Amino acid sequence: MSDAAPTLPNFRSDNVAPVSPEILRAIAEANRGPAAAYGDDDYSRLLNARFSELFETAVTVFPVSTGTAANALSLASCARPYGAIYCHEEAHIHTAEGGATEAFTGGAKLVAMSGRNFRIEPSSLRKALGGAAWGVRNRSQPDAVSITQASEYGTIYPLVEIAEIGAIAHDRNLSLHMDGARFANALARLGCSPADMTWRAGVDILSFGATKNGAMSADAIVVFDQDLVESLSYRLRRAGQTSSKMRFASAQLLAYVEDRLYLRLAAKANAAAARLGAGLAALPDVQLIAPVEANLVFINLPAFAINRLAASGLQFARRGQDVIRFVARFDSTEQEADEVIALVRRAIAGS
Amino acid sequence: MSDAAPTLPNFRSDNVAPVSPEILRAIAEANRGPAAAYGDDDYSRLLNARFSELFETAVTVFPVSTGTAANALSLASCARPYGAIYCHEEAHIHTAEGGATEAFTGGAKLVAMSGRNFRIEPSSLRKALGGAAWGVRNRSQPDAVSITQASEYGTIYPLVEIAEIGAIAHDRNLSLHMDGARFANALARLGCSPADMTWRAGVDILSFGATKNGAMSADAIVVFDQDLVESLSYRLRRAGQTSSKMRFASAQLLAYVEDRLYLRLAAKANAAAARLGAGLAALPDVQLIAPVEANLVFINLPAFAINRLAASGLQFARRGQDVIRFVARFDSTEQEADEVIALVRRAIAGS
Amino acid sequence: MSDAAPTLPNFRSDNVAPVSPEILRAIAEANRGPAAAYGDDDYSRLLNARFSELFETAVTVFPVSTGTAANALSLASCARPYGAIYCHEEAHIHTAEGGATEAFTGGAKLVAMSGRNFRIEPSSLRKALGGAAWGVRNRSQPDAVSITQASEYGTIYPLVEIAEIGAIAHDRNLSLHMDGARFANALARLGCSPADMTWRAGVDILSFGATKNGAMSADAIVVFDQDLVESLSYRLRRAGQTSSKMRFASAQLLAYVEDRLYLRLAAKANAAAARLGAGLAALPDVQLIAPVEANLVFINLPAFAINRLAASGLQFARRGQDVIRFVARFDSTEQEADEVIALVRRAIAGS
Amino acid sequence: MSDAAPTLPNFRSDNVAPVSPEILRAIAEANRGPAAAYGDDDYSRLLNARFSELFETAVTVFPVSTGTAANALSLASCARPYGAIYCHEEAHIHTAEGGATEAFTGGAKLVAMSGRNFRIEPSSLRKALGGAAWGVRNRSQPDAVSITQASEYGTIYPLVEIAEIGAIAHDRNLSLHMDGARFANALARLGCSPADMTWRAGVDILSFGATKNGAMSADAIVVFDQDLVESLSYRLRRAGQTSSKMRFASAQLLAYVEDRLYLRLAAKANAAAARLGAGLAALPDVQLIAPVEANLVFINLPAFAINRLAASGLQFARRGQDVIRFVARFDSTEQEADEVIALVRRAIAGS
Incomplete structure (x- = not known):
C-alpha cells in the first residue's frame, strides 16, 4: 500500500515522513x-x-x-x-x-x-x-x-x-x-x-x-x-x-x-526549506509570514492561488484564508523544493 | 546489546518478548x-x-x-x-x-x-x-x-x-x-x-x-x-x-x-504454559494457584525454594511470600518449559 | 467586634455588606x-x-x-x-x-x-x-x-x-x-x-x-x-x-x-452608584472607565491621587496603576456617595 | 413552615438538627x-x-x-x-x-x-x-x-x-x-x-x-x-x-x-444516645451493632419490626435489610429516647 499522488511532492507536515x-x-x-x-x-x-x-x-x-x-x-x-x-x-x-x-x-x-x-x-x-x-x-x-x-x-x-x-x-x-x-x-x-x-x-x-x-x-x-x-x-x-x-x-x-544523525537529518530538512523559502519569497504576490530559520515555510498567498495549488494535488497545509504552510523533511529534496516553487508560480499566474 | 543470562529461559513476563x-x-x-x-x-x-x-x-x-x-x-x-x-x-x-x-x-x-x-x-x-x-x-x-x-x-x-x-x-x-x-x-x-x-x-x-x-x-x-x-x-x-x-x-x-497470526502466536505461548503447568503441578510441594488456561502459570512454592530458584538466574516474577508467576510467550519453547520444571524440582530438593 | 475606620464609607466591594x-x-x-x-x-x-x-x-x-x-x-x-x-x-x-x-x-x-x-x-x-x-x-x-x-x-x-x-x-x-x-x-x-x-x-x-x-x-x-x-x-x-x-x-x-426584596435592595445600590458615578465624572482628571449601569463605578485617576485617597482611609479597590473601583451596596447611602466624591476631589486637589 | 410528624421524635440524622x-x-x-x-x-x-x-x-x-x-x-x-x-x-x-x-x-x-x-x-x-x-x-x-x-x-x-x-x-x-x-x-x-x-x-x-x-x-x-x-x-x-x-x-x-459550648451540646447528644442504646439493648431481638460511645445507635432488628417502626412515623435511617440507625442530637431529650425505646418494643411485639 502507499498513499496517493506519487508524482507530486508532499510538503504537508513532517509527520508524513517515513522512518530514516x-x-x-x-x-x-x-x-x-x-x-x-x-x-x-x-x-x-x-x-x-x-x-x-x-x-x-x-x-x-x-x-x-x-x-x-x-x-x-x-x-x-x-x-x-x-x-x-x-x-x-x-x-x-x-x-x-x-x-x-x-x-x-x-x-x-x-x-x-x-x-x-x-x-x-x-x-x-x-x-x-x-x-x-x-x-x-x-x-x-x-x-x-x-x-x-x-x-x-x-x-x-x-x-x-x-x-x-x-x-x-x-x-x-x-x-x-x-x-x-x-x-x-x-x-x-x-x-x-x-x-x-x-x-x-x-x-x-x-x-x-x-x-x-x-x-x-x-x-x-x-x-x-x-x-x-x-x-x-x-x-x-x-x-x-x-x-x-x-x-x-x-x-x-x-x-x-x-x-x-539527528543533526544531519535536520540539516537536510532545513536546507530544503531554505531553498523553498527563498524561491517563494522571490515570487510576486508572495510574502513570507516569518523568516525561514528551520524547516517550515509560511507564506501569504491570494486565496485564488491557494485554491489552484490545492487543485494541483500538491500536499501543503492551509492555515487561514490566505496563509499556507510548507514543511520540509529529512527526506525532502532540493528538486522537490524547486517543483513547489514552480507550482506556486503557476498558481499565481493562473496558467 | 542483549540482556544477560542467555543460557536460562526467561519466563518473567510476556512484556520481555521480542517482536514477531x-x-x-x-x-x-x-x-x-x-x-x-x-x-x-x-x-x-x-x-x-x-x-x-x-x-x-x-x-x-x-x-x-x-x-x-x-x-x-x-x-x-x-x-x-x-x-x-x-x-x-x-x-x-x-x-x-x-x-x-x-x-x-x-x-x-x-x-x-x-x-x-x-x-x-x-x-x-x-x-x-x-x-x-x-x-x-x-x-x-x-x-x-x-x-x-x-x-x-x-x-x-x-x-x-x-x-x-x-x-x-x-x-x-x-x-x-x-x-x-x-x-x-x-x-x-x-x-x-x-x-x-x-x-x-x-x-x-x-x-x-x-x-x-x-x-x-x-x-x-x-x-x-x-x-x-x-x-x-x-x-x-x-x-x-x-x-x-x-x-x-x-x-x-x-x-x-x-x-x-495472533492466534498462532498465542497458541504457542499457551502450549508452553500448559506443559509448564502440568509439569510443575506434578512436583511435590507445588500447588497451582489457578488452572492454567492461557499463558500464565502461578504456583505456591516454599520461600526457600523460591530463593534458590531466583539464585539460579531463572527469570520469573515473585508475587508474594510463597507465590511465583511464570509467563510463556509466543517464542517460548517446550524445551524451555522442561528446563524450568527441572530447575524448580532442583530448588525444592535443595540439590 | 467591628472592622476599623468607622467614620469613612466603605466602597471596596459588595462582599463587605452585612445581611439584610x-x-x-x-x-x-x-x-x-x-x-x-x-x-x-x-x-x-x-x-x-x-x-x-x-x-x-x-x-x-x-x-x-x-x-x-x-x-x-x-x-x-x-x-x-x-x-x-x-x-x-x-x-x-x-x-x-x-x-x-x-x-x-x-x-x-x-x-x-x-x-x-x-x-x-x-x-x-x-x-x-x-x-x-x-x-x-x-x-x-x-x-x-x-x-x-x-x-x-x-x-x-x-x-x-x-x-x-x-x-x-x-x-x-x-x-x-x-x-x-x-x-x-x-x-x-x-x-x-x-x-x-x-x-x-x-x-x-x-x-x-x-x-x-x-x-x-x-x-x-x-x-x-x-x-x-x-x-x-x-x-x-x-x-x-x-x-x-x-x-x-x-x-x-x-x-x-x-x-x-432583591430588586429593592439592588435599586438602592444602583442609585448610590449612579450618584457616585455622576459626581465623579464631573471632577477634573477623572474619567469613567465604563458607563455606570449597575452598582460599580470604575474610574481613571492619577496615581498620586489614588495614593492620597488610600491614605485617607477610604475603602476602595485598586485595579491597576491608575484605575480604581467603587462598589455600592444595598446599604450604601447617597450621603456616603457624596462623601466619596468630596474625598476624591480633595485627593486630586491635593488639599 | 415546619416538617411533618411533630408528635414523634426524629432520630434520623444529626443533620436534621436546628441551630443552637x-x-x-x-x-x-x-x-x-x-x-x-x-x-x-x-x-x-x-x-x-x-x-x-x-x-x-x-x-x-x-x-x-x-x-x-x-x-x-x-x-x-x-x-x-x-x-x-x-x-x-x-x-x-x-x-x-x-x-x-x-x-x-x-x-x-x-x-x-x-x-x-x-x-x-x-x-x-x-x-x-x-x-x-x-x-x-x-x-x-x-x-x-x-x-x-x-x-x-x-x-x-x-x-x-x-x-x-x-x-x-x-x-x-x-x-x-x-x-x-x-x-x-x-x-x-x-x-x-x-x-x-x-x-x-x-x-x-x-x-x-x-x-x-x-x-x-x-x-x-x-x-x-x-x-x-x-x-x-x-x-x-x-x-x-x-x-x-x-x-x-x-x-x-x-x-x-x-x-x-460544643462540648456541652455534644454531651447532651451523647447522653440521649447512651440512654437509647442501653434501653434498646435490653429489648428482646435487638442487638447493638457497635458499642454506643458517641451519639449514634446502630441495631439489628428483624425486618418486620423495622417495617412496623417505619409505619409508626418515627424518623430513623435504614442501613440494610435488618439494620437501622438512630442519631441523637444536642436537642434530643431523654424523654425522646424513652419514646423510641417504647416504639421499638411495640414494633417487636407487634402490638
Whole structure:
C-alpha cells in the first residue's frame, strides 16, 4: 500500500515522513530474544548515560509515544493545578493538543502571549510576571514558561533570548520548559551544542522531538532539573506512556543521536526549506509570514492561488484564508523544493 | 546489546518478548515515502474495515501505545466522573496501572470484587448492583463493568459467563469493557470467534492487546458501541495517544491479525504454559494457584525454594511470600518449559 | 467586634455588606426544631416552585455557598473536558476564581475575548465560532458561552444582545451560561422580568447571586435546560456544595425574592452608584472607565491621587496603576456617595 | 413552615438538627455594618488565635461549607494524584461523599480496610503499609491515612490507638487526617483535651465538624502541619469554598467553641444516645451493632419490626435489610429516647 499522488511532492507536515533507514535498522537490531520490560533493558539503561554525554550534564530521559504527551506531562511535573503556564499564543500546547496540558496538570491555566516572529519576548514575559497577582488566592499562580524551539512558525530563539527568558523565569521560581518538537532543526541552524540551547540557557525540562525528524514512534522527555523526575515518573506510568517493550523506543532514540544523525537529518530538512523559502519569497504576490530559520515555510498567498495549488494535488497545509504552510523533511529534496516553487508560480499566474 | 543470562529461559513476563518477524517485516514495508499523519494513511484507514471483518460487525479501532492507555481511555468513555466501575480485586486496572483509570475518568471509583479463579462472578455482580445506591447523590453511580480475558492469573471466562455478565450490565445500562491484554491467548484457548467472545456476549468496548503477543508498540481500542466513539476520539488526542505516524502502529495491527497470526502466536505461548503447568503441578510441594488456561502459570512454592530458584538466574516474577508467576510467550519453547520444571524440582530438593 | 475606620464609607466591594434584616429574620424563622437534611425540607422543596413562578417557567434551583461554585459547576454541567467556553477577557471565571472552571470541568479551556464595555460582542462571538475547528480532534470543541450580567465593570447587556448571543450559541449547540453575581442589579436597571433577561433570551443556566446583595451565605444555580440537572446534582454533592442543613440556605433565597426584596435592595445600590458615578465624572482628571449601569463605578485617576485617597482611609479597590473601583451596596447611602466624591476631589486637589 | 410528624421524635440524622440559640445569636451579632471580605474581617482573624489556644499549638483554620469539602480538600493537600489514602471500609469519604476525595485529589485511590468496631486497626495498617509497593511506578503510593473520630458507627478511637496509627503513618511519611464530623461527641466522651485527641496523637489535619452539633453552615479545616497550608488555601478558593462574607462562618465557629459550648451540646447528644442504646439493648431481638460511645445507635432488628417502626412515623435511617440507625442530637431529650425505646418494643411485639 502507499498513499496517493506519487508524482507530486508532499510538503504537508513532517509527520508524513517515513522512518530514516538508520533508525529502522536499530529497531530490527534491538529485536533479539527477550529483554527486561518497562525500561530495565540494556537499551533503556544506556539512554540516560548517552543523553547525559550529549547534554554534558546528568539528565534523566523518558521515552514517550507523542510530542503531546511529552509536553503535557513535562508541564504537569512543573505546574500545580492552580498554576499558570506562560506561552506564546501560537504555542502548540495552547492551540493544537486538545487541552492535554490542562488535562494532565489538573486544570492549570495557559496564559497565551503575543510576540514578534511567534516567539515570547523577554520584555513581555517580564511585564506579565511583574503584573501577576502573586500569592493572591483567587488568581492562578505562575509556575512555568514554555517556549517552542524551533517555534510553530519555524523561527528560532537566539541563545541569548532563551537565557534571558530562563533568567526571568528562575528569578520568580518558575520552571522553563522547551517544546523541542523540532529541536534538531533549531540546533542544526544555530550550530551550538545541545547544552547551550537548553540547561545552560536555563531550560529545566525538554520535550525532545524525534518522530518528526526520522524516528518512528519515539519522542522523549529530557529532564535537567532532577527535582522533577520522581513526580514525572509516576505521572508517565499513570498516563499510559511507559512502554512495556521500551527497548524499541530507546533503540530509536539512541540511533537518532548516534553519530549526529539527528543533526544531519535536520540539516537536510532545513536546507530544503531554505531553498523553498527563498524561491517563494522571490515570487510576486508572495510574502513570507516569518523568516525561514528551520524547516517550515509560511507564506501569504491570494486565496485564488491557494485554491489552484490545492487543485494541483500538491500536499501543503492551509492555515487561514490566505496563509499556507510548507514543511520540509529529512527526506525532502532540493528538486522537490524547486517543483513547489514552480507550482506556486503557476498558481499565481493562473496558467 | 542483549540482556544477560542467555543460557536460562526467561519466563518473567510476556512484556520481555521480542517482536514477531512478521510484524517487524510489516513495519519495514510500511516505511515507503510520505504518508498522511494521524490516521489518514492507507494502513490506518484499512484498520476499521479489516477489524470489522474480523469481528463480523462494524467496529471502530484506535491504535494506542500501551494497554494502560487502552484500558483507562476505554473506561473514560464509559464512566462519568461520579461513576463506579466494577472489576475483580486483582484486575490490572485496579492494582497495576498507577491510577490511570481514576486519572482519565476524572476520579471515578473502582469497585473491586472478589471472585473465584480471579474472575468476577455473575452472582456477585448481580448482588453488588442490586445493592448499589442508584440515584443517590452522594454515592458513586454504576457505569461500567470491566473483565479481563484472559484474567491476570491466566484463567478464562467461558462465553456463557461473559454473556451473563453482559446481560446483567446492560440490564442496568452499564457498559461492559474487556481488558484483552491477552485477548489472543483466551481466544486461542476457547477456539471461538472474536465476535463470540466480545459483542455477541455483550462487550461494548475492548482493549485489544497485541504488544504482549508479538507486536512492538501497538495495542488498540476496539469499539463496538458506536456511541462511545466521538468522546473517545477526543480523549485519545488529549491524552497524547494519537500517533502522528500512525501507519506504523496500524501496520503492526494489520499484520497481527493477518492469516490468524495472533492466534498462532498465542497458541504457542499457551502450549508452553500448559506443559509448564502440568509439569510443575506434578512436583511435590507445588500447588497451582489457578488452572492454567492461557499463558500464565502461578504456583505456591516454599520461600526457600523460591530463593534458590531466583539464585539460579531463572527469570520469573515473585508475587508474594510463597507465590511465583511464570509467563510463556509466543517464542517460548517446550524445551524451555522442561528446563524450568527441572530447575524448580532442583530448588525444592535443595540439590 | 467591628472592622476599623468607622467614620469613612466603605466602597471596596459588595462582599463587605452585612445581611439584610429581612434575610436574617428568615434564617431565624427557619430555626424551628428538626427538618429533613440535604434539601428534603419544606423550605428547599418550595424553592423550585417559587423560582419557577418567578421565572415563569419550570426551573430547578440548587443553593450553593459561593458564586465561584455556582459558575464552575454550572459550566461543568455544560462543557466536556475537551470543550471550550467562550467568555469576555475580564470575566470573573477567567480572572478571579483560581481556575475553578478548569478544575470542575476536568480541564476545559476558557477562550477569552475582548469586547467593548466589558461585554462579549455578538459579532465577535459569531466570528470566533465560525473560525473554530469543529470536529478537529486536537482542538478544544466549543461547548458554552458565559456572559456576566451585570458585567464585572458594571455594564449591562441589553436584552436584544443577550438574545443575539443566545441565538448564536444555540445555532451551534452551545449552552449559554449567565454569571448573575449581580443579577438583581442588572434586572433592577433594565426593569424587565427575570424571564426576559434569561431563558427568553436563550440563557440555559444561571448563577443566581444573592450574597453580594443582602444574603448571608446563599447563591444558587438556576437551571432552565433540564437536561443539565442530573449531572449537576451529582457534581454538586461531589464538590461539597450540597448543604446538609439546606433549609437555612433555602430560607435565605426565598426571603430574597419575596415581595421583590432583591430588586429593592439592588435599586438602592444602583442609585448610590449612579450618584457616585455622576459626581465623579464631573471632577477634573477623572474619567469613567465604563458607563455606570449597575452598582460599580470604575474610574481613571492619577496615581498620586489614588495614593492620597488610600491614605485617607477610604475603602476602595485598586485595579491597576491608575484605575480604581467603587462598589455600592444595598446599604450604601447617597450621603456616603457624596462623601466619596468630596474625598476624591480633595485627593486630586491635593488639599 | 415546619416538617411533618411533630408528635414523634426524629432520630434520623444529626443533620436534621436546628441551630443552637447561642450560634444563631452570634450570627446576628456579626451583622453590624460592612466588614472585610474573604477572611480579612475581625472574626475570621480571631479564628486562628482562638483555635490555637484551644488546641494549645499554632493552627491555621479554614471555614468551609460542608464536611465533604473539609475532608476532600484536606486530603487533596496531603495526597498526590498518584497517591493512596488508607481508610476504613465504612469511612464516609469512601462510601458517602460521591467521590469528592477522588475528584479533589485528581484521582488518588482510597484503600479501604476492614477493622473491628468500624475503626482502622493499627496492626492492619502496619501490615498494609508493609506490603505496599513503595516506589513502584505502576502502584499508587501511600500518602495519607484518614480516621473518623467518632466513627461512622459511633465508636471512638482511644488516644493510644490514634497515637499508634499516627506513629505508623509518620514512620512512612504519610499524613494523618481525622474526619471529625463528630469531633465534639468523641471529645466529650473521652474527656481529654482537643490537643490530646489530635496533634499530640499525630493528627496533621482535621475536618472539624460543627454543623451536625449546632452550627448552621460552618465546618472547618484545622491544619496542624503548616506545610499543608499554602496549597490548601489555593485549593479552597478554587473549590468555591472560600466564603466572601466569611465573618458569618467565623462567628459561628467562635461561638461554637466559646465557653465549651460544643462540648456541652455534644454531651447532651451523647447522653440521649447512651440512654437509647442501653434501653434498646435490653429489648428482646435487638442487638447493638457497635458499642454506643458517641451519639449514634446502630441495631439489628428483624425486618418486620423495622417495617412496623417505619409505619409508626418515627424518623430513623435504614442501613440494610435488618439494620437501622438512630442519631441523637444536642436537642434530643431523654424523654425522646424513652419514646423510641417504647416504639421499638411495640414494633417487636407487634402490638
